[in-house]
Every structure is written in structure tokens, then in C-alpha cells.
Amino acid sequence: MHHLGHLESAIMERMWSRSAPASVREILVDLQRDRDLAYMTVKTVMDTLHRKGLLSREPDGRAFRYRPTQTREQYTASHMGEVLASGSDRRATLLxxxxxxxxxxxxQLREALDQAAGPQTGTAQ
Incomplete structure (x- = not known):
């Protein structure tokens, strides 16, 4: 699991909000609504996110189209698991x-735990 820097987070947020793969140029145009960035800066960060395993890419002419390898929720859950594992006392951290x-x-956590536990078989009613 990788902690994301500020620009990495901004790029991933835009990638997660899309329903289709995106080019560096498309992400650049979106990011430039908030700040001035160079094409090569965005390309370098997207290539880094690809190397980290957070983006996959497919050729599109001379460039690539990128897509997230996991949902925002999957990434967040992985990050939460990493943070939990970094503590010396998991129970105390959870409490x-x-x-x-x-x-x-x-x-919502109680509901999710009940759902994850699934139907209980062999319980007395």
C-alpha cells in the first residue's frame, strides 16, 4: 500500500470519478481548472501511479489510456488495514x-459486520 502525495491524490480522485479510461491530456485539462500544471508533470505522476499498481494502462496510439486498478473504497480499505497493522496493539487501536x-x-459498521459474518447456521432460535 502506498501513501499518496497531493498531486497523486488529485489524479486518483479524478480517475475514480470517471467511468472510462482517461488519457494524461484529459486528466491535465481537468486538473488545470484548479492550478497550472505541465503535461510532463501529470504524465510522470500517472506513470508513477502505474508503477505503484494503482493505475493500469493500455496503448492508445502513441500514448496510453489509464484506469484505476481498484475502486476508491478498495483503496481506502487497504489503507485502513495498513494503518491498523502498524499499531502494536490492534485491539487497543480498534477501540x-x-x-x-x-x-x-x-x-453502518455493525451492519457491515453482520453482512460479513453471513447467515449463521446451526444457531438456536
Missing amino acids: HFLEQIPAEDLA
Whole structure:
């Protein structure tokens, strides 16, 4: 798992918001709405994201079209797992996390845990 820099994050956000592969030029045009960037800067960062395994690419003439290798949610879950694994006491880390999240997120977490557990077979009713 890789921590994303500021420009990497901006590029990935744009990639995740698209439903189709994108060229460097398309991402550049989108990014230039907020700031002035050079084509080679964006190309270099997108190539780096490809090397990190976050973007795949396919030839398109003399250039490439890129697409995310995982969804934003999959990336976030992987990052959360990495952060959790970096603590010396996973249980304590989880408890501190649970103390900080809003009640509605806690309810969604309970639902997700129930869903992940699946139907319980052989339980008494």
C-alpha cells in the first residue's frame, strides 16, 4: 500500500470519478481548472501511479489510456488495514477508533459486520 502525495491524490480522485479510461491530456485539462500544471508533470505522476499498481494502462496510439486498478473504497480499505497493522496493539487501536467515530458510522459498521459474518447456521432460535 502506498501513501499518496497531493498531486497523486488529485489524479486518483479524478480517475475514480470517471467511468472510462482517461488519457494524461484529459486528466491535465481537468486538473488545470484548479492550478497550472505541465503535461510532463501529470504524465510522470500517472506513470508513477502505474508503477505503484494503482493505475493500469493500455496503448492508445502513441500514448496510453489509464484506469484505476481498484475502486476508491478498495483503496481506502487497504489503507485502513495498513494503518491498523502498524499499531502494536490492534485491539487497543480498534477501540480508540470506535470511540472517535459518529454513531451513524458505528451503526453502518455493525451492519457491515453482520453482512460479513453471513447467515449463521446451526444457531438456536
